[in-house]
Amino acid sequence: MSKPNKQDLSLLRDRIDQLDGDILRLISERAECARQVAETKTASDPDAVFYRPEREAQVLRRVMELNQGPLDSEEMARLFREIMSACLALEQPVKVAYLGPEGTFTQQAALKHFGESAISLPMAAIDEVFREVEAGAVNYGVVPVENSTEGVINHTLDSFMDSSLHICGEVVLRIHHHLLVADTTLKDKVSRIYSHPQSFAQCRKWLDAHFPHAERVPVSSNAEAARLVKSEWHSAAIAGDMAAKLYGLTHVAEKIEDRPDNSTRFLIIGNQQVPMSGADKTSLVVAMRNQPGALHDLLEPFHRHQIDLTRLETRPSRTGVWNYVFFIDFAGHLDEPRVAAVLDEVRLRASELKVLGSYPQGVL
Numbered sequence: 001m002s003k004p005n006k007q008d009l010s011l012l013r014d015r016i017d018q019l020d021g022d023i024l025r026l027i028s029e030r031a032e033c034a035r036q037v038a039e040t041k042t043a044s045d046p047d048a049v050f051y052r053p054e055r056e057a058q059v060l061r062r063v064m065e066l067n068q069g070p071l072d073s074e075e076m077a078r079l080f081r082e083i084m085s086a087c088l089a090l091e092q093p094v095k096v097a098y099l100g101p102e103g104t105f106t107q108q109a110a111l112k113h114f115g116e117s118a119i120s121l122p123m124a125a126i127d128e129v130f131r132e133v134e135a136g137a138v139n140y141g142v143v144p145v146e147n148s149t150e151g152v153i154n155h156t157l158d159s160f161m162d163s164s165l166h167i168c169g170e171v172v173l174r175i176h177h178h179l180l181v182a183d184t185t186l187k188d189k190v191s192r193i194y195s196h197p198q199s200f201a202q203c204r205k206w207l208d209a210h211f212p213h214a215e216r217v218p219v220s221s222n223a224e225a226a227r228l229v230k231s232e233w234h235s236a237a238i239a240g241d242m243a244a245k246l247y248g249l250t251h252v253a254e255k256i257e258d259r260p261d262n263s264t265r266f267l268i269i270g271n272q273q274v275p276m277s278g279a280d281k282t283s284l285v286v287a288m289r290n291q292p293g294a295l296h297d298l299l300e301p302f303h304r305h306q307i308d309l310t311r312l313e314t315r316p317s318r319t320g321v322w323n324y325v326f327f328i329d330f331a332g333h334l335d336e337p338r339v340a341a342v343l344d345e346v347r348l349r350a351s352e353l354k355v356l357g358s359y360p361q362g363v364l
């Protein structure tokens with residue numbers, strides 16, 4: 001293909017200017033619609049909820065279906081994610097608590113899910129995120145629940161046992177770890193590496209191969225690891241891009257996780273029961289009596305109704321009633337008759353059953 005000459009370039013830029021004008025006008029028109037949606041919602045209900053996870057999932061899925069390139073569908077959906085985030089902020093700025101400090105993967109997940117117009121507030125612990133949402137100090141919370149390499153995050157599951165909050169959504173984040181240093185670090189003298197224990201576990205083979213003798217110091221988060229290396233010339237941190245940017249660190253090695261598909265799933269928690277979006281998941285916590293065949297009895301109705309189980313976790317119970325508790329995720333929504341039928345059956349067989357929520361399957 002021949003190179004465009006100066007005249008072609010200026011014609012193309014004129015066209016881009018024209019299109020930008022059209023896009024600007026259309027986004028403004030869309031934002032005006034969202035503002036009117038807010039008025040309609042408040043007119044019918046003074047306590048109206050502005051954030052609608054099922055509608056957002058539908059909008060993003062539709063964009064991905066309609067997209068014909070040349071931009072990738074995920075890329076296009078990310079652009080619309082930000083447009084919707086700005087529209088929602090116009091209706092009501094949404095406040096989100098996440099497992100902090102600033103720069104963690106959980107903050108990255110919160111922004112991926114709600115977009116950059118959300119107000120995100122770091123919390124020191126998972127139960128603090130739950131408490132802030134329960135107290136009404138924030139609208140939603142974001143907590144990690146499972147990692148594809150390291151498994152479940154027990155703290156999050158345990159917090160659900162005592163909470164009345166609902167799961168309103170999920171978001172899956174590809175986790176890329178990097179070895180990071182400060183400007184003052186002597187790269188060939190690194191004798192100590194800070195990170196979160198989960199991150200050390202996810203990068204174990206790489207560390208054994210490249211830094212077998214460095215001391216591995218576990219800290220409360222990757223962002224905290226990044227903060228600590230700022231002042232130590234012989235230390236490095238394992239953390240993600242957000243933490244690297246926040247503390248101005250440079251990459252010594254990129255994507256050092258042992259598994260290239262390393263991802264973490266996060267849950268959005270709130271007070272809302274989310275209607276069907278068309279592709280949903282439901283999460284339950286179930287206690288069974290301690291007797292032979294209990295697990296079979298629990299799972300059999302799902303199999304018979306051909307409901308796809310996506311996760312099953314067992315946790316020790318903390319009270320007499322909750323002898324054994326099972327956390328179950330499956331494809332489907334509580335409002336679907338076949339799901340309601342299964343739950344009726346399971347309820348009869350279980351000693352306790354709590355629905356944690358039905359919510360749209362993660363889109364991005």
Ligand SMILES: O=C(O)C(=O)C[C@]1(C(=O)O)C=C[C@@H](O)C=C1
Nearest residue numbers: 034037050051052055084087088
């Ligand atoms: O459809 C709505 O209920 C809206 O408020 C509009 C809109 C959007 O921008 O499309 C904005 C926020 C909601 O979370 C969902 C969708």
